[in-house]
Amino acid sequence: MGLKWDQAEEIAEVLAENHPGLNPLDARFTDLRQWTVDLDEFDDDRNASTEGKLEAIQMAWHAIYKEQNEDDSE
Template sequence: MTLTWKDSLEIAIALDETHPDVDPRFVRFTDLHAWICALDGFEDNPERSNERILEAIQMAWMEERS
């Protein structure tokens, strides 16, 4: 599956599977950005992200956890 910055929920699920011991509430955006870019299937331009996108992914990750 190909992931882009628009795939917040799918990215959140992948992050939860990749980093099960991490509490998403305390992840810095710089780390979050790096982890997303390193996901298998992520094929979007790293420079196209912004704080709003990263926050949406972080919120989706927190929802996935609860």
């Protein structure tokens, strides 16, 4: 069973691994959508993305990014 659009946290974890060091707030939604549908684990309707789903993925990824980079800000 693959990843679906509503699995923001799981998608964010994979994107964080695939794009280390990238602040997800700097990513355009068009790129975020493409990176998501290109994931090997992704198994959902490519056209079923919405702004809300992309924002949820971006915010989940941002939480991971902040956690991974909090040592750098100290």
